[in-house]
Amino acid sequence: MIREALLPFFNWLGTSPFGTAIADSKYAFAVIEVFHLFGIILLLGGASLMSLRLAGLAMREQSISEVSRQVRWYSFFGLMTMLVTGVLMVSSIPNKYYHSGPFWWKMGFFWAGVVFHFTVFRKVTRFDGTGLLLGGVTAVVMIVLWYGTGAFGRAIGFY
Amino acid sequence: MQWYESINSYLLDKCIALSNTGGGTFIRESTWEFPVIEGVHVLSIAMSVGMILWFDLRLLGACMRNRPVSEVFRGVYWWMVGGFTAAVISGLLLFWAEADRAYPNIFARIKLLGLVIAGLNILYFHNWTQRTQREWDNDPVPPLRVRMAGFLSITCWVVVVAAGRLMAYTF
Numbered sequence: 001m002i003r004e005a006l007l008p009f010f011n012w013l014g015t016s017p018f019g020t021a022i023a024d025s026k027y028a029f030a031v032i033e034v035f036h037l038f039g040i041i042l043l044l045g046g047a048s049l050m051s052l053r054l055a056g057l058a059m060r061e062q063s064i065s066e067v068s069r070q071v072r073w074y075s076f077f078g079l080m081t082m083l084v085t086g087v088l089m090v091s092s093i094p095n096k097y098y099h100s101g102p103f104w105w106k107m108g109f110f111w112a113g114v115v116f117h118f119t120v121f122r123k124v125t126r127f128d129g130t131g132l133l134l135g136g137v138t139a140v141v142m143i144v145l146w147y148g149t150g151a152f153g154r155a156i157g158f159y
Numbered sequence: 160m161q162w163y164e165s166i167n168s169y170l171l172d173k174c175i176a177l178s179n180t181g182g183g184t185f186i187r188e189s190t191w192e193f194p195v196i197e198g199v200h201v202l203s204i205a206m207s208v209g210m211i212l213w214f215d216l217r218l219l220g221a222c223m224r225n226r227p228v229s230e231v232f233r234g235v236y237w238w239m240v241g242g243f244t245a246a247v248i249s250g251l252l253l254f255w256a257e258a259d260r261a262y263p264n265i266f267a268r269i270k271l272l273g274l275v276i277a278g279l280n281i282l283y284f285h286n287w288t289q290r291t292q293r294e295w296d297n298d299p300v301p302p303l304r305v306r307m308a309g310f311l312s313i314t315c316w317v318v319v320v321a322a323g324r325l326m327a328y329t330f
Binding site: 033 | 205209213233
């Protein structure tokens with residue numbers, strides 16, 4: 001149902017000035033995809049650092065809240081880069097993405113990741129008293145959502 | 160330049176033979192194996208390079224300034240190494256399947272060059288720059304030679320990632 005409701009948006013993206021410009025360019029899509037990959041690296045790198053700290057598996061010499069303060073901007077910058085470049089990529093070939101199964105799985109994991117990141121994950125990583133069980137479960141959910149987003153994103157090219 | 164021509168054709172022959180082995184053909188023609196290996200390659204790069212860049216930013220004095228460089232290094236070391244090992248193994252499997260097309264590819268050569276320079280940078284940093292680490296370990300912004308190592312590392316990884324992705328467009 002959400003998919004059908006978004007069809008006009010996909011059609012609009014395809015006819016937008018940036019969508020047609022990227023589709024007409026020989027190199028734009030490839031360059032944008034490289035930046036998309038940089039965004040993924042920063043997001044997954046930052047989320048991995050924070051999740052591993054939460055689970056007590058990395059950077060144990062620094063407190064959870066300190067790592068969170070430092071890593072937050074790193075992940076956020078990656079997320080924004082990924083989002084902007086992702087919209088640009090879809091705008092150049094909206095039909096391909098609209099009819100791709102892995103793309104919708106990616107969107108499901110991505111938006112669940114965004115919601116989880118800015119609610120539970122953010123709250124849990126703000127304090128130092130988080131127990132290993134809550135920290136571990138939060139870390140696993142965050143890793144599954146972000147790495148799932150990346151895996152389904154890669155699958156778009158194959159299926 | 161005859162020696163270059165002969166080495167070039169020798170290596171190309173070896174790469175064609177490698178990709179035509181049973182293993183190479185199996186990976187290339189598989190329904191699931193190739194996409195899964197490529198997925199592992201991308202995600203392990205994301206984790207390891209994401210952490211390497213984080214450490215490089217500490218060398219530049221851009222994050223974790225109130226923490227010693229050695230402490231930040233210890234905190235992420237095994238994950239950087241683990242992720243990079245997974246990236247290398249999956250990368251070699253991908254090369255095995257497509258060695259014939261990767262060998263003459265300009266972006267594959269740029270990627271390899273980036274990896275070699277990144278490796279030399281690590282060796283130089285480990286064997287020379289780190290000898291004086293006690294003097295700058297706690298500096299919020301380390302000396303120029305340390306920052307240069309961080310900057311060179313970031314540059315190399317940007318080139319490696321970009322060239323790796325662009326390879327797929329030129330195969």
